[in-house]
Amino acid sequence: MPSSTLLAQSVLSGVFSGALYALMGLGISLAWGLLRIINLAHFAFVFLAGYLVYQCISVSGWSPTLVVVLALPLFFLLGVALQWLFARFSVDEFASLLVTFGLTIVIESLIQWIWTADVRRMETPLSTWSVKLGPLYVPVVEAILLLVTLAVVVAAWAWLRHTYVGKALRASAQNPVIAAAFGVSHRRLAFVLSGVAAATGALAGVFVAVGSPISPSQMFGSLGVVLAAVILGGLGNPLGLLAASILIGIAEALTMALTAPSWAPLVSFSLLIFILVLRPDRV
Amino acid sequence: MLNLESIVAGYGDAVALSDVSLEIAAGELVAVVGANGAGKTTLVNVIARLLPIRSGRLTWEGVDLGRLPPQALGDLGIALIPEGRRLFGAMSVEENLDMGCYRRSARAARDEGLERVYRMFPILRERRSQMAGTLSGGQQQMVAIGRALMARPRLLLIDEPSLGLAPSVVQQVFEVIRAVHAEGVSMLLIEQNVALALEVADRGYVLEGGSIVAAAAAADLLERPDIRAAYLGGA
Numbered sequence: 001m002p003s004s005t006l007l008a009q010s011v012l013s014g015v016f017s018g019a020l021y022a023l024m025g026l027g028i029s030l031a032w033g034l035l036r037i038i039n040l041a042h043f044a045f046v047f048l049a050g051y052l053v054y055q056c057i058s059v060s061g062w063s064p065t066l067v068v069v070l071a072l073p074l075f076f077l078l079g080v081a082l083q084w085l086f087a088r089f090s091v092d093e094f095a096s097l098l099v100t101f102g103l104t105i106v107i108e109s110l111i112q113w114i115w116t117a118d119v120r121r122m123e124t125p126l127s128t129w130s131v132k133l134g135p136l137y138v139p140v141v142e143a144i145l146l147l148v149t150l151a152v153v154v155a156a157w158a159w160l161r162h163t164y165v166g167k168a169l170r171a172s173a174q175n176p177v178i179a180a181a182f183g184v185s186h187r188r189l190a191f192v193l194s195g196v197a198a199a200t201g202a203l204a205g206v207f208v209a210v211g212s213p214i215s216p217s218q219m220f221g222s223l224g225v226v227l228a229a230v231i232l233g234g235l236g237n238p239l240g241l242l243a244a245s246i247l248i249g250i251a252e253a254l255t256m257a258l259t260a261p262s263w264a265p266l267v268s269f270s271l272l273i274f275i276l277v278l279r280p281d282r283v
Numbered sequence: 284m285l286n287l288e289s290i291v292a293g294y295g296d297a298v299a300l301s302d303v304s305l306e307i308a309a310g311e312l313v314a315v316v317g318a319n320g321a322g323k324t325t326l327v328n329v330i331a332r333l334l335p336i337r338s339g340r341l342t343w344e345g346v347d348l349g350r351l352p353p354q355a356l357g358d359l360g361i362a363l364i365p366e367g368r369r370l371f372g373a374m375s376v377e378e379n380l381d382m383g384c385y386r387r388s389a390r391a392a393r394d395e396g397l398e399r400v401y402r403m404f405p406i407l408r409e410r411r412s413q414m415a416g417t418l419s420g421g422q423q424q425m426v427a428i429g430r431a432l433m434a435r436p437r438l439l440l441i442d443e444p445s446l447g448l449a450p451s452v453v454q455q456v457f458e459v460i461r462a463v464h465a466e467g468v469s470m471l472l473i474e475q476n477v478a479l480a481l482e483v484a485d486r487g488y489v490l491e492g493g494s495i496v497a498a499a500a501a502a503d504l505l506e507r508p509d510i511r512a513a514y515l516g517g518a
């Protein structure tokens with residue numbers, strides 16, 4: 001039996017990986033819940049952003065702040081362009097799954113072609129810095145990730161809950177015809193939502209690149225666990241997503257500490273199967 | 284004010300409205316009655332621009348509505364209380380009412396509008412945070428009416444407001460319809476309860492198989508033996 005300090009340290013690292021799952025999954029949850037689009041290419045966007053950040057900061061030596069400030073609007077526009085394609089070709093929920101899977105493969109090949117399949121490591125002063133909190137070590141990058149995720153998730157929740165645009169998006173997801181009768185232009189709002197979703201993906205990409213070594217194959221590694229969190233948290237529900245992600249993150253970390261690392265993926269997939277059997281209405 | 288000239292509309296190959304002409308003057312309450320499947324909801328949906336017009340002309344205050352999208356109608360002062368309420372069931376009562384004043388021009392009067400709706404239907408104030416989908420049928424109808432009133436319409440399209448409601452709620456709903464009409468709002472009222480509809484209406488039309496078969500002052504329609512026989516149980 002591992003010591004209580006070790007267990008506490010794993011719970012903490014579970015919280016941090018859960019935060020990254022939530023930040024990666026937010027865009028998928030929003031687009032799935034409110035636009036009925038299952039955008040697997042979101043993972044490719046996250047990694048594309050990660051590589052661009054790596055390239056600009058580690059290779060070209062740009063200032064990290066500048067890179068983040070540029071990446072967010074760039075990916076917003078990418079999200080708008082993607083939604084334009086979905087609308088142009090009237091892509092429905094099922095077709096979106098296939099189309100975006102294809103797009104993911106294309107972007108993955110593009111990343112492999114530019115940056116090769118090798119693992120890239122980004123060295124920033126932040127990446128090795130941790131502070132000691134009692135008996136626990138807290139990596140600073142992960143603490144920032146947690147704070148950013150909390151801020152983004154709460155902002156997304158407040159946006160959907162308290163603004164006219166957010167209410168209109170939810171109304172339109174429930175009843176597009178009646179929402180239109182009250183002035184809601186779903187088409188226009190879908191662009192905004194898709195842009196916001198992609199921008200949150202870019203933010204996740206920053207932490208994918210800064211937090212740990214990055215390689216193209218990780219793209220598919222995170223897909224299962226993030227989708228599990230998205231479905232468990234409730235589609236289009238940012239707070240639910242955060243809770244589910246952290247729950248899964250902690251469950252994985254504890255599984256790793258108590259058994260072996262190779263058992264961790266089993267946690268998210270058993271959870272996913274469990275939900276699909278017990279609560280198929282959540283999808 | 285509202286003018287329909289020889290409107291034809293339908294679904295696929297089927298014609299649901301053939302050559303329908305109808306008008307509503309400013310401040311007038313016009314009832315359209317007819318059997319199930321006569322085309323009443325189709326008529327409402329055509330005016331609300333939720334269904335395309337095959338031929339004919341639809342104008343409101345001189346503006347041709349024929350090619351406008353549904354989103355444009357709110358700014359022209361037209362609001363809809365759809366058949367079967369059609370609320371946003373997973374949103375709260377107050378959020379449903381907020382959707383009524385979604386248009387930029389209507390937002391400034393939100394608080395005033397909420398106060399007015401809550402005064403009309405006090406139960407909604409108590410239930411303001413409850414999910415609309417969990418309300419009783421009568422309360423849902425109140426929300427549907429409130430949502431439309433939040434848009435401050437000059438023309439209200441009301442499709443079967445009494446459907447499935449207890450008599451006391453029907454009475455409450457019709458009191459509100461009367462009161463809003465008294466404020467000068469024009470209305471198109473579709474109603475199964477023909478006696479009740481013709482009682483509050485200024486004029487009435489009878490729709491049969493997609494065509495208007497009678498049009499007259501509401502009081503005169505109520506007196507006509509053929510109408511009484513067909514829609515008022517022959518009494």
Ligand SMILES: Nc1ncnc2c1ncn2[C@@H]1O[C@H](COP(=O)(O)OP(=O)(O)OP(=O)(O)O)[C@@H](O)[C@H]1O
Binds near residue numbers: 294297318319324326
């Ligand atoms: N979405 C639709 N697709 C195909 N046909 C439809 C559709 N909606 C209505 N119809 C048909 O059009 C005709 C008119 O229907 P409509 O709903 O306008 O009648 P209504 O007078 O409102 O009836 P009710 O009193 O039952 O509400 C009917 O024959 C109906 O079957």
Ligand SMILES: [Mg+2]
Binds near residue numbers: 323442443
């Ligand atoms: Mg009808």
